[in-house]
Amino acid sequence: MASPWLPPRSTVPPFSFLRGDMTTTTIRGECHAALITAPGSGQGKSMVTAALARLHRNAGRKVRVFKHGPDYLDPMVQEVASGQPVYQLHPWMTGEAECRWRLAEAAREADLILVEGSMGLFDGDPSSADLAILAGLPALPVIDAWGMAQTFGAVAQGLANYHPGLAIHEVIANRVGSPGHGRLLAESMPVGLSLLGAIPRHEAMTIPDRHLGLVQAGELAGLDAQLDAAAEVLKEAGLDRLPARVTLEAEAPEPPPRLLDGVQIAVARDDAFAFLYRANLDLLTQMGAELHFFSPLVESELPACDALWLPGGYPELHAAKLAANAPMLGAIRVHREAGKPILAECGGLMACMESLVDGEGRKHPMLGLLPGTARMAGKLTALGLQSLTTESGELRGHTYHHSLLETPLEPAAHARRLAGSPAEPVFVEGRLVASYFHGYFPSAPALTAAIFCGEPLRFTKE
Incomplete structure (x- = not known):
């Protein structure tokens, strides 16, 4: 279900200069x-x-x-x-x-x-x-x-x-x-x-x-x-x-490689999950992916998909409604049990935890894909530019949140801190990649494709 405020996508995608001779324009x-x-x-x-x-x-x-x-x-x-x-x-x-x-x-x-x-x-x-x-x-x-x-x-x-x-x-x-x-x-x-x-x-x-x-x-x-x-x-x-x-x-830039040809990606988009860069959506499409938007708040089934993206947003404001939508929670768990890729960013990470404690102190059961609790802190807990470095490229982005994570899980890696708060942990459990870190996909198309194809991530340190 598309968010009501999002106008039709641009008819000019970011990598639209498909030139026969591939010369610079x-x-x-x-x-x-x-x-x-x-x-x-x-x-x-x-x-x-x-x-x-x-x-x-x-x-x-x-x-x-x-x-x-x-x-x-x-x-x-x-x-x-x-x-x-x-x-x-x-x-x-x-x-x-x-x-x-x-x-x-x-x-x-x-x-x-x-x-x-x-x-x-x-x-x-x-x-x-x-x-x-x-x-x-x-x-x-x-x-x-x-x-x-x-x-x-x-x-x-x-x-x-x-x-x-x-x-x-x-x-x-x-x-x-x-x-x-x-x-x-x-x-x-x-x-x-x-x-x-x-x-x-x-x-x-x-x-x-x-x-x-x-x-x-x-x-x-x-x-x-x-x-x-x-x-x-x-x-x-x-x-x-x-x-x-x-x-x-x-x-003009060269078009990105079509690393996601035929891959169907379900993208959560509603009042609880709305933090989506247009450039990210455009890049996925340009790399060949088919995007299917859905609402975890009101829909009961996932669209047909090979991979799932839970972006950031305000799950803490809608935690009770999310927790009450048992059919959708079950559908996402089935997706995970089938070994299909999931990218969970910030609010998506919070939804993947066993529970979420909202700003009023109320505890809500979440997906339970990762052990522990996301808890609203009542103040800014992280802010700054960061990047995730792997052998497939450097994904640049940022962190910005008002919650804290309580989990026994050891991170697979940490983002690199450019400025601001400490580097965010990145959790990789099977084909689930979850972090407070928000990535800007065009900065690392190959790494982005690897995440949505469920390929192993080989992290590097600088």
């Missing part, structure tokens, strides 16, 4: 583009990006939105706002070449490209600023003006002058208290910088969140109407002007 596009960023998290850049996308979409323009970094939730909202598929861009996780290519490909058909940054402009390595410099995009900071007057200009100037290779010509003021407040902010702008618009405090510009980020788009009643209202708020604030035009150029 350069693609080039030109369109209006900007990276929407901020001095830090919580400034409102996600909703401003979504409102801008809806504003220009309502004006008849084709808008493509991308998200910097490993994020599942913001892209759900941006897809609803733009009506187009949203892909992640991250110079380390997705690779520099893929960042350039996705943007250049989008520029060939779009009127406007918006890239939503992550955290603060210069936070992380690589940061949102690094992506903007790599791609040649101007940065457009959203600055929360609450409690500021002339200091607003100093913050803008600091962002604009911090890195000589980054272009910043305009900024957006958010949560402005009054027209007079907006004039003070505009007057504070230093030479070479201008205020694109001052967005007033408005209920349409807020969106609820929970422990992992924004509430999933499919759970937000009236999201379309809210985005239309937010677009009107931006239009009245003078933000209907397009950013500068840029030329984006890149080499």
Whole structure:
């Protein structure tokens, strides 16, 4: 059962350049583009990006939105706002070449490209600023003006002058208290910088969140109407002007090997399991797999499949319903007993345990494919970029969760920590591969295929 918020998949798969002579092809596009960023998290850049996308979409323009970094939730909202598929861009996780290519490909058909940054402009390595410099995009900071007057200009100037290779010509003021407040902010702008618009405090510009980020788009009643209202708020604030035009150029990638020809993969997708990169789904299809989506929450049987993917999500919010769906739990256990491959990521790992203790302290029986308990901790327990290294390749990705695992099981390996919390254990029991680690499949197609074909994984250490 497809999630209601997920629009039809892109008609342009990520590896669509099937060339007879396999020679390198350069693609080039030109369109209006900007990276929407901020001095830090919580400034409102996600909703401003979504409102801008809806504003220009309502004006008849084709808008493509991308998200910097490993994020599942913001892209759900941006897809609803733009009506187009949203892909992640991250110079380390997705690779520099893929960042350039996705943007250049989008520029060939779009009127406007918006890239939503992550955290603060210069936070992380690589940061949102690094992506903007790599791609040649101007940065457009959203600055929360609450409690500021002339200091607003100093913050803008600091962002604009911090890195000589980054272009910043305009900024957006958010949560402005009054027209007079907006004039003070505009007057504070230093030479070479201008205020694109001052967005007033408005209920349409807020969106609820929970422990992992924004509430999933499919759970937000009236999201379309809210985005239309937010677009009107931006239009009245003078933000209907397009950013500068840029030329984006890149080499087209070669198609991936068809290592999954004819392999049928059942993919869990509903409110409990929804953390799916579009690029991951596209890659599986391009390698020849047939994907069959299903809901562990409401369906009683698995679709016909050779392999099963339980992605991340919010099983802790739906644990009682999962536990009560005995036919589905039984079907997944039968799949495991038949020796068929299973990939369980984060929330999928939690569902594979004997039990799950939710945020209220209630204990729920789960699949029992692995011994032990997943327990909500009430706080962030892991965050950071990581990778899984094997003889078949290096699968890059991240970890981000609010639960802890209690298990006697010894991991087969640990992911490699690039930044953030300690490396995640990876459990391999037969053809079940389970970890809190979320992988970005295009970074390691051969390893991805090996997991879904149930081949032995030969881990390496650096």
